[in-house]
Amino acid sequence: MWAASCLASCCAASTCGLCSSVASGISRRSARLAYCGLFGLSLIIACILREVAYPLLEKIPWINTFSQTPSKEWFQTAAVLRVSLGNFLFFTILALIMIGVKDQNDKRDSWHHGGWIAKMIVWALLTVLMFFLPNVVITIYATLSKFGSGLFLLVQVIILLDFTHSWNDAWVEKDEQKWYIALLSVSGVCYIAAFTLSGVLFIWFNPSGHDCGLNVFFLVMSMILAFGFGVIALHPQVNGSLLPASVISVYCAYLCYCALSCEPTDYACNGLHKHSKGVSTSTLFLGMTTTVLSVVYSAVRAGSSTTFLSPPTSPKSGAKKPLLDSNELEAGKEQKKEKETEARPVTYSYTFFLMIFALASMYSAMLFTGWTSTSSDSSDLIDVGWTSVWVRICTEWVTAGLYIWTLLAPVLLPDREFS
Numbered sequence: 001m002w003a004a005s006c007l008a009s010c011c012a013a014s015t016c017g018l019c020s021s022v023a024s025g026i027s028r029r030s031a032r033l034a035y036c037g038l039f040g041l042s043l044i045i046a047c048i049l050r051e052v053a054y055p056l057l058e059k060i061p062w063i064n065t066f067s068q069t070p071s072k073e074w075f076q077t078a079a080v081l082r083v084s085l086g087n088f089l090f091f092t093i094l095a096l097i098m099i100g101v102k103d104q105n106d107k108r109d110s111w112h113h114g115g116w117i118a119k120m121i122v123w124a125l126l127t128v129l130m131f132f133l134p135n136v137v138i139t140i141y142a143t144l145s146k147f148g149s150g151l152f153l154l155v156q157v158i159i160l161l162d163f164t165h166s167w168n169d170a171w172v173e174k175d176e177q178k179w180y181i182a183l184l185s186v187s188g189v190c191y192i193a194a195f196t197l198s199g200v201l202f203i204w205f206n207p208s209g210h211d212c213g214l215n216v217f218f219l220v221m222s223m224i225l226a227f228g229f230g231v232i233a234l235h236p237q238v239n240g241s242l243l244p245a246s247v248i249s250v251y252c253a254y255l256c257y258c259a260l261s262c263e264p265t266d267y268a269c270n271g272l273h274k275h276s277k278g279v280s281t282s283t284l285f286l287g288m289t290t291t292v293l294s295v296v297y298s299a300v301r302a303g304s305s306t307t308f309l310s311p312p313t314s315p316k317s318g319a320k321k322p323l324l325d326s327n328e329l330e331a332g333k334e335q336k337k338e339k340e341t342e343a344r345p346v347t348y349s350y351t352f353f354l355m356i357f358a359l360a361s362m363y364s365a366m367l368f369t370g371w372t373s374t375s376s377d378s379s380d381l382i383d384v385g386w387t388s389v390w391v392r393i394c395t396e397w398v399t400a401g402l403y404i405w406t407l408l409a410p411v412l413l414p415d416r417e418f419s
Contacts, residue, residue, distance in 0.1 A: 031113040032353070038123060039087065039357050043364055045127070046083040050368055053079035062134060077369045078138060084365035085141050086127035088148075088358050094119075095354035104344045112350050142372045148362035149371075153391075155356060157399045160251060161406060164244035172241070183243050190246035194226050194253040201253075204271040205260045212269035215260060218393060222256040225249070225400045232407050240407045248403045252396045259392030262384055366391075 049056075053075045057063050063078065064070075094112075101108050171179045198219055205215040226249035233240030263270040366372070371387040409416075 034116060035354075035357060038120070039091075039360065042083060042087040042123075042127070042361070046080045046364070046368060049079040049083060050076045057131075060131070062132070065135065077142075077372055078135070080365050080368045081138050081142055081145070081372075082130040082133070083127055084145070084361045085133075085138065086123070086130040087361040088141075090123045090126050091354045091358040091361065095351045095358060098350035098354060101346060101350050104346060108350075109346065142365075142369075145362035145365055146371065148359050149366045149391075152356070152359035152363040153395050154398065155359070157395070157402055160248070160399070161244075161403060164247045165406075167247075168241045168243045171243075183241070187242040187246040190243075190250045191226070191230070194246070194249040195223065197250075197253045197257060198223050198226075201257055201260060205263075205269055207269065207271050210268045215269050218256055218259065222252055222396065225252055225396075229400075229403065232404060237411055238407050239410060244403070248399065252400060255392050255396035255399065259389045259396070262388035262392060264385065 054072045057075045057078060058069060098108055098112055101112070103109075168183070171183050201219055202216075205219070206212045229245035229249055230242060232238055233242055233245040260270070261272055370385045371391060
């Protein structure tokens with residue numbers, strides 16, 4: 001008993017020492033990576049608890065309040081949602097604290113980039129406390145998470161549109177023939193990839209001998225959208241380009257593949273799982289890794305790179321400064337000191353950056369629980385079921401609609417300014 005207590009104390013001391021060393025090593029520039037690491041850690045914990053939740057939560061009386069013990073899937077969903085809720089509250093509280101931070105002289109700016117030991121303790125406490133909440137709170141959170149996940153997917157689409165247009169503008173501004181050739185080459189490769197993937201999906205998800213009209217509809221719609229993007233973008237009255245159209249086409253084809261691969265394994269038109277009874281450990285690991293990379297990239301880019309989310313900055317004067325003569329040297333030194341202490345604006349919106357992580361917490365919970373759908377045919381599968389199918393398909397259609405709107409809006413509304 002004494003040995004076990006000593007071992008536990010040593011582990012706790014080692015963990016605290018590790019957290020302290022990690023926290024002290026986080027600089028201002030690496031703060032965003034630290035938030036990403038904390039979010040990734042929450043996903044790992046959720047994934048682990050998803051596998052071991054049943055025997056643990058079954059013994060907790062305020063969670064297992066049923067006269068008849070629920071299924072294993074119910075406890076798995078409950079564990080993931082509770083970890084997700086703790087993560088959501090952590091990032092939401094920080095986002096609310098950071099509302100209105102515009103310059104680095106604000107005391108809250110140092111809170112955003114520092115205090116990592118306190119943040120790790122608060123994050124851990126919130127995660128643990130979620131397992132003391134009644135089931136009704138988790139049920140409400142599960143419902144809200146579906147709407148929050150939809151907002152996160154919408155942000156992902158906006159980020160992709162912003163990225164493709166920025167990419168196109170950067171190469172066009174170079175105004176050199178080699179860059180125009182590069183634009184045309186990349187566009188051609190993307191279109192070939194989009195239609196090739198659609199053709200392969202016809203083989204996988206439209207097996208002979210089965211009525212797969214729904215899958216055929218999804219695939220044909222994706223091909224029509226890809227063709228329509230190019231036609232609209234190249235129309236003389238539309239200020240469009242082939243590169244964004246081709247990239248969005250590949251993305252829509254990818255979303256269609258994700259939707260079809262989420263179909264139940266016993267569905268006759270799902271050719272991917274025709275000879276498979278389950279999902280291997282490597283496939284689960286790949287799915288989790290993809291999820292982490294997706295949400296982390298969205299948070300970092302939305303928080304730091306998109307101009308439409310940047311906080312307002314103070315206007316800069318474009319007038320040239322007069323030269324200082326010998327009588328003005330003293331005044332010049334004072335002005336230089338004032339400049340050094342002048343408030344510098346923050347480079348990105350802290351509140352929006354943190355809210356992206358909060359929404360990503362909801363989205364990752366929906367992925368791990370199959371959008372809290374009980375129709376999934378196996379508890380070993382991640383993001384499988386008809387709910388996941390329709391979420392992906394609707395995301396594809398929303399992506400297509402937003403992209404078409406970015407092309408047609410300046411034509412339909414000529415009196416408005418679109419930057």
